[in-house]
Amino acid sequence: MSSRSPTTTLDDEEEALEEEAESPVQLNAINGSFSEEIVAEGDDDFVEDQHFESNSKAESSGVNEEISYTWRNVPEIDEVERPLSPGSSGYAGEMGSTSGGDEINDDDEDNSDIREVEFDGVSGSQSQWVSGKRHADEDDASVSWRKRKKHFFILSHSGKPIYSRYGDEHKLAGFSATLQAIISFVENGGDRVNLVRAGKHQVVFLVKGPIYLVCISCTEEPYESLKGQLELLHGQMILILTKSVNRCFEKNPKFDMTSLLGGTDAVFSSLIHSFSWNPATFLHAYSCLPLACATRQAAASILQDVAGSGVLFALLMCKHKVISLVSAQKASLHPDDILLLSNFIMSSESFRTSESFSPICLPRYNPMAFLYAYVHYFDIDTYLILLTTSSDAFYHLKDCRIRIESVLLNSNVLSEVQRSLVDGGMHIEDLLVEPTSRAGAVSSHLGQPRPGVSAPGRMADGFVGGIGGPAGLWHFIYRSIYLDQYVSSEFSSPINSLRQQKRLYRAYQKLYSSMHDKGIGPHKTQFRRDENYGRSFLFYPVALRMN
Amino acid sequence: MASSGNKNINAKLVLLGDVGAGKSSLVLRFVKGQFVEFQESTIGAAFFSQTVAVNDATVKFEIWDTAGQERYHSLAPMYYRGAAAAIIVYDISNQASFDRAKKWVQELQAQGNPNMVMALAGNKSDLLDARKVESEEAQTYAQENGLFFLETSAKTAANVNEIFYEIAKRLPRLQQTPNPSGMVLVDRPAERANTASCCS
Ligand SMILES: Nc1nc2c(ncn2[C@@H]2O[C@H](COP(=O)(O)OP(=O)(O)OP(=O)(O)O)[C@@H](O)[C@H]2O)c(=O)[nH]1
Ligand SMILES: [Mg+2]
Numbered sequence: 055m056s057s058r059s060p061t062t063t064l065d066d067e068e069e070a071l072e073e074e075a076e077s078p079v080q081l082n083a084i085n086g087s088f089s090e091e092i093v094a095e096g097d098d099d100f101v102e103d104q105h106f107e108s109n110s111k112a113e114s115s116g117v118n119e120e121i122s123y124t125w126r127n128v129p130e131i132d133e134v135e136r137p138l139s140p141g142s143s144g145y146a147g148e149m150g151s152t153s154g155g156d157e158i159n160d161d162d163e164d165n166s167d168i169r170e171v172e173f174d175g176v177s178g179s180q181s182q183w184v185s186g187k188r189h190a191d192e193d194d195a196s197v198s199w200r201k202r203k204k205h206f207f208i209l210s211h212s213g214k215p216i217y218s219r220y221g222d223e224h225k226l227a228g229f230s231a232t233l234q235a236i237i238s239f240v241e242n243g244g245d246r247v248n249l250v251r252a253g254k255h256q257v258v259f260l261v262k263g264p265i266y267l268v269c270i271s272c273t274e275e276p277y278e279s280l281k282g283q284l285e286l287l288h289g290q291m292i293l294i295l296t297k298s299v300n301r302c303f304e305k306n307p308k309f310d311m312t313s314l315l316g317g318t319d320a321v322f323s324s325l326i327h328s329f330s331w332n333p334a335t336f337l338h339a340y341s342c343l344p345l346a347c348a349t350r351q352a353a354a355s356i357l358q359d360v361a362g363s364g365v366l367f368a369l370l371m372c373k374h375k376v377i378s379l380v381s382a383q384k385a386s387l388h389p390d391d392i393l394l395l396s397n398f399i400m401s402s403e404s405f406r407t408s409e410s411f412s413p414i415c416l417p418r419y420n421p422m423a424f425l426y427a428y429v430h431y432f433d434i435d436t437y438l439i440l441l442t443t444s445s446d447a448f449y450h451l452k453d454c455r456i457r458i459e460s461v462l463l464n465s466n467v468l469s470e471v472q473r474s475l476v477d478g479g480m481h482i483e484d485l486l487v488e489p490t491s492r493a494g495a496v497s498s499h500l501g502q503p504r505p506g507v508s509a510p511g512r513m514a515d516g517f518v519g520g521i522g523g524p525a526g527l528w529h530f531i532y533r534s535i536y537l538d539q540y541v542s543s544e545f546s547s548p549i550n551s552l553r554q555q556k557r558l559y560r561a562y563q564k565l566y567s568s569m570h571d572k573g574i575g576p577h578k579t580q581f582r583r584d585e586n587y588g589r590s591f592l593f594y595p596v597a598l599r600m601n
Numbered sequence: 602m603a604s605s606g607n608k609n610i611n612a613k614l615v616l617l618g619d620v621g622a623g624k625s626s627l628v629l630r631f632v633k634g635q636f637v638e639f640q641e642s643t644i645g646a647a648f649f650s651q652t653v654a655v656n657d658a659t660v661k662f663e664i665w666d667t668a669g670q671e672r673y674h675s676l677a678p679m680y681y682r683g684a685a686a687a688i689i690v691y692d693i694s695n696q697a698s699f700d701r702a703k704k705w706v707q708e709l710q711a712q713g714n715p716n717m718v719m720a721l722a723g724n725k726s727d728l729l730d731a732r733k734v735e736s737e738e739a740q741t742y743a744q745e746n747g748l749f750f751l752e753t754s755a756k757t758a759a760n761v762n763e764i765f766y767e768i769a770k771r772l773p774r775l776q777q778t779p780n781p782s783g784m785v786l787v788d789r790p791a792e793r794a795n796t797a798s799c800c801s
Contacts, residue, residue, distance in 0.1 A: 295672060314672045316620060317642030343663075403641035404668075407629070411643020413676055424676075427645075445679045448648070 078564055135510035190468040192224035205270040205327055206287060209234060212305060216265070216311045217291075217314055219326055223312050233268050237261065251279050260284040265291070268325050275560065276567040279336055283329045286390065292417040293394045298425055324401035325394070330556060332374065332393070336563050339533050340389045343375040344474050352465040353378040360440065360454040366425065367441040370458075371396055377436070387417035391537045395427075399437065399488050405429045409455070411448045414441070430455050432462065436471050482543045533561060608658035612772055613665070614765075615681040618690035619698035620669035623724035626755035627690060628666045631765055636756050643668040646680050653762075653769050661756040661767040661776075669701075678712060682746035686718040686768045692741075693752065695724045706746055718771045719748040720764055725750040727759070756768065 192199035199221050207226075208217040213234030215223040223230075237259060240247040250257040254272040258280040261267075267284040291299075295314055302309045329335050342350075357368040357380040367387050370377040374396050381387055395414065399405050413424035428440040428451035438458060440451045462468050528549055533540040545555050612799060616624040625643050629635050630653045649664040665680045667673065685710055691702040702721065707720060721743045723734060736752055743750035749767060753760040 281735045316670045316672070317644075317668075402644045404625075404647065405624070408647045410645055410647045413673070414645075415685050445676075446682075452648070 102148070110310055113318065129207065148574065178205045181445055185375055189220045189421045190222050192221040194221070194229040196221070203271065204273050205268075206284075206322075207233060207266075207268045207270075208287065208291065209266050209268070210307075210309065210311060211238075211264040211266060212303075212307045214308065214312075216324055217315060219323065234266065237266055245322075247283075256280065258284060260288065261290050262295075263300045264307075273560075276564055278567040278570070280561050283326075284328075284395065286325060286335060289390060289417040290321060290394050290397065291315070292421050293391075293398055293415050294321070296415040297417075297421040311349070318402075320400050320403075325397050328393075328397060330373075331559060333531055333540060333542060333559070333562060334393050337531070337533050337540050338389050339538050340392045341375050341540050343372045343377050343471060344477070344479055345377065345470060349465070349467055350378055350469045353462065353467050354380060356458050356461040360458060363453060363454065364444065364447060364450065365440050365442055366459075367439070368454075369395075369439040369441075370436070370462075371439065373400065377467075377471060384418070388417070391416040391418045395439065399427075399429055399439065405437070406431055406434075409452065411451070414447075416441075428452065428455065432459060432468055433472070435475060436468060442460070479544045480541065482529060482546050529558060610658060610660045610772060610774055611663060611684040612660055612685060612769070613663045614686040614688065614768065615665040615684040616688045616690055617667055617677065617681065617702075617709075618669055618688075618722075619695070619701040620671075622669060622690040622692045622698045622702075623753075623755050624669065624688075624690045624694075625666050627688070627722065627724060627753060627761055627764075628664055630708060630755045630758055632664070634758075636758075644674075645673065651765075653766060655766060655769040658774075659790070660772060662765065662769075677708070677761060681709065681713055684714065684717060685772055686720070688720045688722050688764065688768070689748070690722045690724050691734065692725050692738075693734050694725055694728045696801070699723075699734045703742065703760040706748065708786045710746070714742045716773055718768050719746075720768055721748045721750045722760075722764055723750070723752040725754060725756070727757050 073289065169335065189198065189202075194200070202220050204219070204350050206217070206219040207215070207230065209215050209230040211234065213227075213231040213359045215226050215230040217223060218226050236250075237247060241261075243438070246261065247259050249259070255271075255279065256271050258269045258271070258277060259266065260281060265286055265288065269284055271280060301313065302311070302314075334340055357378050359372060360370050361380045361382045366382050366385055367391070368380045369387075370379070374393070376392065377555055379387065379392075395416065399416070404410065409428065409430040412427050412429065414427040415421065415424050415512075421427075423443075425441045425443055426445055426447065427487055428448065429437060431437045440454060529543050529545065531540055531542040545558075549558055609644075616628060620642060625647070626636060626640050627638070627645075628649055629640070630651045643666060645663050646667040649666065650661060651664065652659055652661045654660075659734070665684070667677060667680050677796070687705075689702045689705045689709075691698040693699075706719065706721070709717065721739060722792050723736060723739050725731075736750075739752075740750050742748075749763045751760045753764055755761060
């Protein structure tokens with residue numbers, strides 16, 4: 055999943071429309087007594103929950119656990135789908151091929167009329183497609199708007215629209231007011247509405263002071279996941295404006311916030327897109343770009359150098375992956391802040407033009423205050439972020455960047471980074487095959503360069519065999535609680551189509567939330583089966599308690 | 602501030618103006634010779650530098666291309682503090698952007714450096730059919746407020762280099778040099794702009 059670029063968007067499942075023409079939700083049963091309704095296991099058509107709970111009475115989620123999830127195939131696999139072309143996860147490639155045949159064919163036939171609408175919106179340059187708001191012409195009266203699988207709204211406590219994933223906020227004033235009425239109706243009864251279920255739809259509410267966030271979804275993601283997504287959406291807004299924006303509502307409850315978020319549609323739409331491909335959004339962990347130890351150390355030591363000189367955080371990133379990250383003294387950077395910061399920077403084309411110095415708030419670090427971010431791209435994928443509390447540190451930070459850049463160039467860090475990108479992360483086929491190649495493969499993650507010959511061999515194996523890695527292992531994610539990091543394998547055969555990848559992603563998401571579900575869990579070990587499309591998967595989430 | 606070392610001058614220059622007035626486009630035209638139809642809205646501010654030679658001196662502009670988005674207004678002083686020059690940009694096809702430009706001029710007059718060289722740029726001069734702000738009106742306003750005024754087009758490059766060269770010439774340290782360069786500027790600014798910038 056980490057191989058998917060944030061720019062592949064057209065294939066979003068929720069981007070697609072629902073099959074039936076049906077208004078998103080019938081919001082009529084309001085009786086002031088909504089309570090959280092935890093996702094019922096039975097109604098999921100994707101993963102049949104067959105829990106083998108080895109320790110279902112496990113102690114309240116232990117802090118000292120390390121969890122890894124694996125995805126294995128069972129022997130009766132016969133179908134092998136077209137593998138991803140090697141270039142399909144490339145940055146530019148994705149932008150150009152968003153309409154890749156795969157997804158269109160996979161999607162429901164009766165969408166075709168709406169598809170056209172999408173393509174109309176896309177016409178123009180490729181970069182336009184990612185950056186602009188999509189379907190801005192729609193409103194709650196449009197059939198296509200009503201059929202969208204996943205809506206996100208931000209509105210003010212007076213019912214004024216602030217953000218909508220689809221459609222023009224201003225045209226959605228009436229709809230916003232309805233959402234506001236529901237929330238305040240329940241609040242007036244001294245209660246709080248968290249979730250409304252209406253048929254296949256879930257309506258998830260999150261109240262953050264004067265700001266309300268709502269998700270309307272029929273994607274069957276667990277409530278906890280959707281709520282987490284609303285939290286991130288709110289965090290993204292705080293990153294842009296700080297929480298002091300709440301004061302505007304104290305002065306004027308009818309304050310119109312849309313103008314304050316001008317030009318940020320791409321930031322929100324790319325965050326929402328990442329909910330469907332980036333495990334960091336539900337794992338609350340970040341992932342690192344695989345690099346040789348010496349390479350990473352070279353980067354870390356120069357960042358460490360500058361962190362001593364008034365830089366609060368120094369991050370060297372490649373796309374959404376961390377190359378190196380250094381904090382001054384006791385400051386620490388929350389993985390969600392890394393996610394929101396990198397999303398903000400990567401989705402704002404403005405940062406690519408030259409070096410920038412911009413106010414930015416880290417919601418988990420201090421939601422009330424701006425930090426100042428010096429941002430500079432070394433190449434199309436690799437960028438440096440230096441964060442400081444001082445608004446006149448620009449020239450100092452610029453000097454720091456020049457020093458960092460020369461060290462990175464001298465120690466070949468930037469070219470190693472590009473190489474790692476081309477190598478494309480960790481491949482399941484490399485693991486555990488035989489002692490010799492195993493050593494190479496494992497160490498390639500740990501840092502030693504992958505032997506050049508193994509790459510083509512590996513790909514060929516994957517294509518021919520079509521059964522993933524050894525012992526039927528198809529994919530894994532490992533999250534370390536100590537490090538706030540996760541590692542995942544790249545998708546490889548037979549999880550080839552974007553649709554399958556997304557299904558797997560959703561399964562992980564569901565698994566994660568059930569493992570952390572205080573209501574029915576936590577289930578430390580589970581077995582799940584997915585029999586869709588004539589295929590059986592076994593899912594082994596493994597929780598290893600260390601000590 | 603403009604600072605000189607043997608006719609090598611570093612001058613901080615800030616661009617201010619409404620969203621979409623064309624600040625980034627002007628800078629990109631000047632610095633990189635480029636123009637893109639779909640220029641993304643600026644976040645915070647972007648930094649550029651470009652050197653121009655005027656009357657045997659070199660002026661290295663350190664350019665702050667600020668964001669016109671409303672949320673950044675209160676942070677503008679961070680970028681214009683200490684600037685030797687400012688270009689206040691509006692879009693000739695958008696009256697509101699001209700009103701916004703006047704607000705920036707007021708703010709700079711109230712808070713900025715009194716010796717600051719200020720230019721008013723009526724951008725998108727290629728959009729003649731859509732013109733909403735008459736150049737006479739802007740010219741009069743500029744005269745009254747000690748700015749020099751040019752209509753520019755980042756798209757066609759008209760007057761883009763000129764506005765930067767004109768600023769370079771007006772920087773206090775260059776005032777001594779008697780000979781103006783051979784460049785002919787259509788909208789030659791009023792006396793008042795000179796008095797405002799020659800008191801160093
Ligand atoms: N026709 C025409 N269009 C222009 C000209 N200058 C800029 N534009 C267009 O106007 C739009 C906005 O230009 P920007 O340079 O991004 O405006 P800005 O002032 O930097 O905007 P912010 O960064 O949001 O404050 C872009 O689509 C440009 O292509 C011009 O001289 N003529
Ligand atoms: Mg701009």
